[in-house]
Amino acid sequence: MNPSIDPIPFARPMIGSDEEAAVLRVMRSGWLTTGDEASAFEREFAAFVGCRHALAVNSATAGLHLALEAHGIGPGDEVLLSPYTFASAAAVVRHLGARPVFVDVERDGFNIDPEALAETAAAHPTARAVMPVHFAGLPCRMDRIIEVARAHQLVVIEDAAHAFPSPTAGGYAGTIGDTGVFSFYATKTITTGEGGMVCTKDDEVARRITMMRLHGIDRTVWDRYRTPGATWKYDVHEAGFKYNLPDILAAIGRVQLGRAEAFLESRKRIAARYREAFSDADFLTLPPDGDGNAFHLFVVRLKLDSLTIGRDEFIASLAERGIGCSVHFIPLHVTRFYAGTYGLFERQFPRALEAYRRAVSLPIYPGLDDDPIDRIIDAVRAVGAAHRRIR
Numbered sequence: 001m002n003p004s005i006d007p008i009p010f011a012r013p014m015i016g017s018d019e020e021a022a023v024l025r026v027m028r029s030g031w032l033t034t035g036d037e038a039s040a041f042e043r044e045f046a047a048f049v050g051c052r053h054a055l056a057v058n059s060a061t062a063g064l065h066l067a068l069e070a071h072g073i074g075p076g077d078e079v080l081l082s083p084y085t086f087a088s089a090a091a092v093v094r095h096l097g098a099r100p101v102f103v104d105v106e107r108d109g110f111n112i113d114p115e116a117l118a119e120t121a122a123a124h125p126t127a128r129a130v131m132p133v134h135f136a137g138l139p140c141r142m143d144r145i146i147e148v149a150r151a152h153q154l155v156v157i158e159d160a161a162h163a164f165p166s167p168t169a170g171g172y173a174g175t176i177g178d179t180g181v182f183s184f185y186a187t188k189t190i191t192t193g194e195g196g197m198v199c200t201k202d203d204e205v206a207r208r209i210t211m212m213r214l215h216g217i218d219r220t221v222w223d224r225y226r227t228p229g230a231t232w233k234y235d236v237h238e239a240g241f242k243y244n245l246p247d248i249l250a251a252i253g254r255v256q257l258g259r260a261e262a263f264l265e266s267r268k269r270i271a272a273r274y275r276e277a278f279s280d281a282d283f284l285t286l287p288p289d290g291d292g293n294a295f296h297l298f299v300v301r302l303k304l305d306s307l308t309i310g311r312d313e314f315i316a317s318l319a320e321r322g323i324g325c326s327v328h329f330i331p332l333h334v335t336r337f338y339a340g341t342y343g344l345f346e347r348q349f350p351r352a353l354e355a356y357r358r359a360v361s362l363p364i365y366p367g368l369d370d371d372p373i374d375r376i377i378d379a380v381r382a383v384g385a386a387h388r389r390i391r
Contacts, residue, residue, distance in 0.1 A: 006322060007322040008323055009324045010324035011186070012367060019251075019255045022251035022255050031247060041251075048257060049171075049172040051175045053199065053200050056253075057198060059183070059243075060161045060183035062243035063196040063243075064092045064131070065092040065095060067181055067200070069212060070204075071128075071205060077098040079098055079101065079130070080117060083349050083352050084110055084331050084355065086329055089159055093131075100338070102344070103117050104349040109135075110287075110299065111132065112133065114140075122152070127152065129156070134158065137162045146177065156178045157177065157179050160183075163296070164182050166294040178200065178201075181197070188296060191252070195249050211238065213241060214241075215236065218234060263366045266368075271295045274377070282306060284301060285302075285303060285358075287299050300362060300380075302358045303358075311359070327360065331356050
């Protein structure tokens with residue numbers, strides 16, 4: 001990259017003075033770990049999405065693990081999910097002794113194909129759950145997915161790591177299935193740095209997650225600290241995990257939650273700019289759009305037969321112009337572990353493979369003003385023009 005060019009990062013969190021003040025308030029309170037701040041964050045998040053229970057955890061990965069465990073997924077079970085997702089989704093299935101079974105994505109999109117899901121569910125009678133990923137913030141076709149799930153007695157665990165806030169006719173993405181999991185990683189629509197939230201309408205699932213996220217102990221440290229009398233007493237009901245969200249991070253989340261709608265509008269504005277600017281670009285395909293899109297990512301797909309370079313070279317050319325891009329995701333079925341462990345091959349899920357080979361994630365985040373957006377648009381168009389195949 002030319003050192004004189006001011007780089008535009010792929011992602012940047014929006015943290016301001018209100019978040020800083022919230023952290024200082026917690027630091028000065030004398031209570032840093034999970035306490036009232038985390039409880040307040042849970043209540044406020046539940047009210048925002050309209051869910052009975054919202055349970056704060058230290059990552060979406062932890063949330064998926066807890067959700068599957070609370071729904072009884074274990075050794076010998078199978079969980080259906082798309083290979084077009086981050087590594088954690090399949091890893092937590094493995095952690096429980098279950099087997100991930102992949103289902104290809106839709107023909108013109110990145111989300112799991114409900115019709116392929118129906119075929120796979122019919123072929124796998126030991127499947128116990130399905131984990132649809134709302135990729136890039138666009139909700140999956142949940143009505144059809146739930147129809148398939150009910151026909152095959154599958155628990156529906158929504159991976160809503162990309163999908164906040166994503167309102168649909170059936171409710172917010174992440175609250176439509178049996179249990180949903182959100183992410184507050186640094187690049188997400190709202191962030192706590194690291195963190196996540198599990199939402200469920202099931203009282204027993206919520207009770208189980210509450211206990212298992214903190215060592216399987218029946219009382220939290222905060223409860224023991226503030227309860228008069230025998231504050232030191234507790235019992236261990238299960239061999240649980242260390243998945244709680246501390247108050248310092250929850251305090252950031254509460255501020256960010258109050259800014260969620262403004263953040264979403266910023267992302268919508270940037271997505272609209274990209275759509276208008278690239279509407280006539282014959283070397284790329286724009287991402288699918290739809291109601292409730294949270295625009296966590298803006299992933300274009302290159303028309304490689306129109307270009308003299310591949311996807312990786314395209315990204316490198318953008319980097320030379322100071323534009324940070326990424327790729328979401330490397331399909332799990334082509335990675336060393338999952339291909340080797342389950343005997344998978346590249347063309348087994350051709351739509352996921354084709355989407356990956358062409359995908360470029362452009363910067364999209366609040367704080368990306370008109371000047372950098374113009375630079376990104378100009379750079380993409382310039383690289384496409386410079387490497388257009390002559391026919």
